[in-house]
Amino acid sequence: MWSFFWLIVAVLLGVAEAFTMTLAFAFVAGGALLAAGSAALGAPVLVQALVFALAGGGSVLLVRPIARRHMALPPPVRDGTDALIGRQAVVTAEVSFEHGLVHLAGEDWSARPYDDDLVIPVGCRVDVLEIEGATALVHPRDPLSLSP
Numbered sequence: 001m002w003s004f005f006w007l008i009v010a011v012l013l014g015v016a017e018a019f020t021m022t023l024a025f026a027f028v029a030g031g032a033l034l035a036a037g038s039a040a041l042g043a044p045v046l047v048q049a050l051v052f053a054l055a056g057g058g059s060v061l062l063v064r065p066i067a068r069r070h071m072a073l074p075p076p077v078r079d080g081t082d083a084l085i086g087r088q089a090v091v092t093a094e095v096s097f098e099h100g101l102v103h104l105a106g107e108d109w110s111a112r113p114y115d116d117d118l119v120i121p122v123g124c125r126v127d128v129l130e131i132e133g134a135t136a137l138v139h140p141r142d143p144l145s146l147s148p
Contacts, residue, residue, distance in 0.1 A: 002048060006036035023064050031056025081131040088141065089128055095120040095138060102126060102136055114139045 013029035035052035043051070078085075084105060092108060093101035096119045100111040113120055114129045114137045126138035 002045060003036045003039035006032045006039055006048065006052070010036065023067055024060050027059035027064060028056035030059060084128050084131055084136065087128050089126050089136065089138060091120050091122050091124045091126060091138075094122055095126070102128075102138055104128060104136060109136045110134060111136045111138050113137070 010029045010032035013025045013032060017023070017025035017029060031052045031054075034055045035048045038051045039048050087104060089102040089104035089109070089111075091100065091111070092103050093099070095102065095111045095113055097112060097116045100113075100120070101108050102111040103109075111126075112132075112135055118140070120126060120138065120140050125141045127141055128136045129139055130137040
């Protein structure tokens with residue numbers, strides 16, 4: 001009976017965590033799951049409550065600050081060609097499977113369409129989806145502007 005009680009508490013705390021995203025309810029829910037396990041093993045109610053308090057409270061006090069610090073880290077800085085992915089460029093020479101040029105980050109780059117069947121005309125704005133060696137794989141920002 002007590003194991004069901006602790007499982008219900010864990011589920012309710014998990015739902016609360018889904019709405020708050022604070023990590024506190026998640027760790028307390030983990031304590032409730034451990035208390036449910038101790039109840040399933042036949043531990044007295046006092047021991048179950050102690051397991052719940054120590055596991056839930058201990059993890060909130062010890063692990064949560066470390067987890068929050070890691071979540072607050074800035075995203076890794078992209079450099080080199082990785083910094084070009086997601087940028088916008090302008091086609092300066094028709095881009096097809098065989099050849100093409102785009103003006104990207106102040107330089108002319110050889111380019112290929114990301115979709116091998118596309119031919120992108122001069123002047124079209126494109127997004128850089130990938131860099132392979134010294135070639136930008138691009139896709140038009142407005143596919144409707146392409147002529148069939």
